[in-house]
Amino acid sequence: MATLLSVADNRRFIIGVLMRAFVLVVCLILSSFACVAQAETIRLTVYDDGRSCPGDCDAHVVFDDALNRSDFAHLPGTQKGECIKGQKCEICIESGRKQCLEVTYRGRGPTKKTFDLTPAFFRDACATPPTQPALGAKCKELKKDGQALEGRVNCIANPGHAKCVEMIAHAKAARDLDEPKYEQCVRVGEEKYNQGKSKSEQRANTCTYEFLSNGGPNSHGTRWRKLLPGACREGTFVGPYGTDCCNGFPFEDGPKGAECKFYYPKP
Structure with a gap:
């Protein structure tokens, strides 16, 4: 009888150990999912708002x-030091200070969490x-987007093409007027510029x-407010939706x- 009780106790002990191990494994899995x-x-x-783009649109970030x-953007070598315009800033794409890199900071951007x-x-x-995996994925995305323009006529690079003459002439005229x-x-x-002008003639966001x-x-x-033609740098043109300046480089x-596909008609 004692032997039978001993066996039963052993079984209960083993089952208890297995159950605790199972619960521990489940907790670890759930914890990892929570993380x-x-x-x-x-x-x-990617942004390029023409002549208002600070630093002549050099390699930089705004946010x-x-x-x-914050943990996402701070002065390099500090916990949460403030990034200063014109200086290097450490940006981290993922929370927990992961996927970080240093980029020149050029000031405030318009979009949250971007x-x-x-x-x-x-x-x-x-x-x-x-x-950085997220940046690597973005590079692949950009290259794929640029490849989507392959086989089309690049009117900014080839303004004399039959498909482009009228389009580029119109774009140049709009920029010259503005x-x-x-x-x-x-x-x-x-x-001062906006004083006495109708709202349709007024300008915003540093005149651009x-x-x-x-x-x-x-x-x-x-x-949204449309980017105006005169705000684009020489050799670049705003698209029909007024969101960016297009420059004739498919990768960009x-x-x-x-917005820029407009300048790449089918042959």
Whole structure:
């Protein structure tokens, strides 16, 4: 009888150990899932808003003030030191200070939880495979977007092509008409320039955008201020949706979607 009880006790002991081990494994698995679920990443985008792009649109980043002095963006070598315009800033794409790199910081950007980076940055960063997985994925995405323009006529690079003459002439005329207005606005200041003008003639965002939001609406019903033609640098042109300047480099124009695809008609 004692033997039978001993065997039963042993079985209960073994079952208890196995159950505790099972519970431990389940907890570890759930914990790992929770960690994955809690990981936050910052979106990477390409931007070029022409002559208002700081630093002559060199390789740099801009981002919303809420990201500055955080784990995502801080002065290199500090916990949460403030990134300073014109100096190197450590940006981390993933929470927990993961996927970090140093980039020149050029000031505040318009979009929350986003690192707005210039074409010049991506030209350098994507020249060799990045060590940051998210940046590597973005480079692949940009190259794929650029490849989507292959086989089309690049009107900015070939303005004399039959498909391009009228299009580029119209784009140049629009820029030439708006450029003196942009330069006057910059010279006298936006507030003084806008005085006495109708809202349709006023300018915003350091003179580069229209005051009214005539862009859109998009699929979400959102409207936006359109980038004005005179704000684009020489040899570049704003697209029909007023979101970016297009420059004739497929790697840089491709990610801007329909805005720059406009300048790449089918042959």
